Amino acid sequence: MEPSRATTRRHLSTSPFKPRVPAPIKTFEEGDRVSHDKEGMGTISAVEGTHAVVVDLGGGKLLRVLSPFDKLHTL
Template sequence: MTTSRGRRRPPGSPFRDPVAKPVKVFAVDDRVTHDVCGLGRVVSVEEEIAVSVAFNGRTLRVTAPYDQLHKL
């Protein structure tokens, strides 16, 4: 007997659709912390490509997906 219903997939199935990570959005003057450089302030934003952050006298361009950059 054939049904039109698909097979049930267990919650830990490797065939389950991956959950998308939420996109981090930064604005100019946001205070942030970087895993290596420490505290900083966003000085420019390039849409969803990169952000420039000022850390103690030096500016670092951090590209997406911003894994090491966290908003305070």
């Protein structure tokens, strides 16, 4: 028995199911006002490429959020 290959599945045009559409990658800039689902509102204080951002929540509390930014929303 041969092992299965790790490939992406192709979508058949006759399939009744919709193809998966990748979610767009959120981008942030320093100074953007954001809302975190658990921590509340804050301001982006640093952007570390496309994989992490640092959010200043006020009162000296900083939060580093990793990509994907599911719990982080722009205001």
